[in-house]
Amino acid sequence: MRTFMMLLLYWTASVSAVKHSLKYFYTASSQVPNFPEFVVVGMVDDVQMVQFDSNTMKTVSKQDWMNRTIDEQYWERETGGFVSAQQVFKANIEIAKQRFNQTGGVHIVQRMYGCEWDDATNEVDGYEQFGYDGEDFIIFDLQTETWVAPQRQAIITKHKWDSNKAFITSVKNYYTQICPEWLKKYVNYGRSSLMRTVLPSVSLLQKYSSSAISCHATGFYPDRAVMMWRKDGEETHEGVEIGEILTNNDGTFQMSVNLDLRSVPAEDWRRYDCVFQFSGINENVTTTLDKTAIRTNEGKKIIRNDEDVVPIVTAALVLAVVALIGFIIYKKKTGE
Incomplete structure (x- = not known):
């Protein structure tokens, strides 16, 4: 699996104890049965806080501290933004299919973006990248304020976005100002939960x-x-x-x-x-x-025993996305 999915599953596994993160994952899919066409997951310090999907058309809280501190206008505003993004991503799939000379089949466009804030040094950093069918498509470099195109099909987009200086300025402002401010709010809202320490x-x-x-x-x-x-x-x-x-x-x-x-x-x-x-x-x-x-398990006929092997469980949504990406790669290898 390429860098994009590795980042999806293991991002910030080794960050310092004073560094906080806010991340959003958008997943748009086409022709995937029994799976929403568009899903959004928001996470603070790697804890899921909100979710939106095209089946329910609602943004829902995943943490009690979000329900206690956020007003109704916030949920309406978030839902409106995600509904608009759904239409954009639906169009993006069609654009990507044209770029890759594809006519149909199962395809997925993903966006991962967010920021980090060190509450000891007050340093901030931001990141944004798009993936198509499980591989990196285009990535924003905050240091150079330019877009990086790992695939030739993304070069058109890179030139278009790089040449729009107003767009670059707004992107930079989001990752250096707006995103860190929201991250600080979320950390403050959920401090009793997010800052807790539980020994294993x-x-x-x-x-x-x-x-x-x-x-x-x-x-x-x-x-x-x-x-x-x-x-x-x-x-x-x-x-x-x-x-x-x-x-x-x-x-x-x-x-x-x-x-x-x-x-x-x-x-x-x-x-x-x-x-x-x-x-x-x-x-x-x-x-x-x-x-x-x-x-x-020595001497036992059944090697796997629920009392002896601790199951590895990840969030259901992440498992679904990984399964979809694996399915796509399998289809590519078999030529279907």
């Missing part, structure tokens, strides 16, 4: 006696966290594989760090510790490698 539940897992030991942390918040294995109190990288931070269905996060001990004698296992820590917070969760505490 940590388990030691192993599929077979010959498999790597997996130290799995789940239920933590926020996602600005790291995990490591230590040997005799010192961080070790030998035989260590660090997994991605993933989202649980309740808005918390999970991650794993694996350790291959096939060449280490059993009597030396207790020299290893698994350490979970939040960035910028001096509070660790340390789990000593105790062989008797490892949960394993």
Whole structure:
């Protein structure tokens, strides 16, 4: 999967503890059964706050703190903007099909945009990019105030947008002024929820006696966290594989760090510790490698067991988008 979808799923996985983000994802599709033609998801600090889709034609809150602090005019204004964007994106799909010499089939246009604000330094940054059928199409570079065209089909758009100085000025103003101001408002509205810290539940897992030991942390918040294995109190990288931070269905996060001990004698296992820590917070969760505490499937006929394997769950909308992109790539490869 190309950069666009990687950004969709894993953007800001390693940002600092004082950096906040506001992001919007627009997804327009054609000829996709049982899926809205247009969907908008808004996220603050990687927590979904609003959603709009062309089936309901309404903007709905995904957080209680949004309902408590936002007036009705806000929802009407947001809905009006998203309805207008739906018509633009519908036209954009047809334009993209012409650029790529396509006549029909399943196609998707996406837009991701947003900003970041460091509440310690007050520095701000912004980003915007469009994708077509799962690949980058055109990207705005805030530093140079120009558009970048990764594909030749986007060069026409790049020249048109770059030559419109008033448009460039408005885009820059949005990402350096308007977007950060709204981000600060949202962070203030949801401070008690967004700024909370929840330590994880940590388990030691192993599929077979010959498999790597997996130290799995789940239920933590926020996602600005790291995990490591230590040997005799010192961080070790030998035989260590660090997994991605993933989202649980309740808005918390999970991650794993694996350790291959096939060449280490059993009597030396207790020299290893698994350490979970939040960035910028001096509070660790340390789990000593105790062989008797490892949960394993060894000797079981059914390898996958809900009590032994923690399911990886992402937001339903993101899963749907990923499935659609995968479907498109599959169709391309098969020539259909």
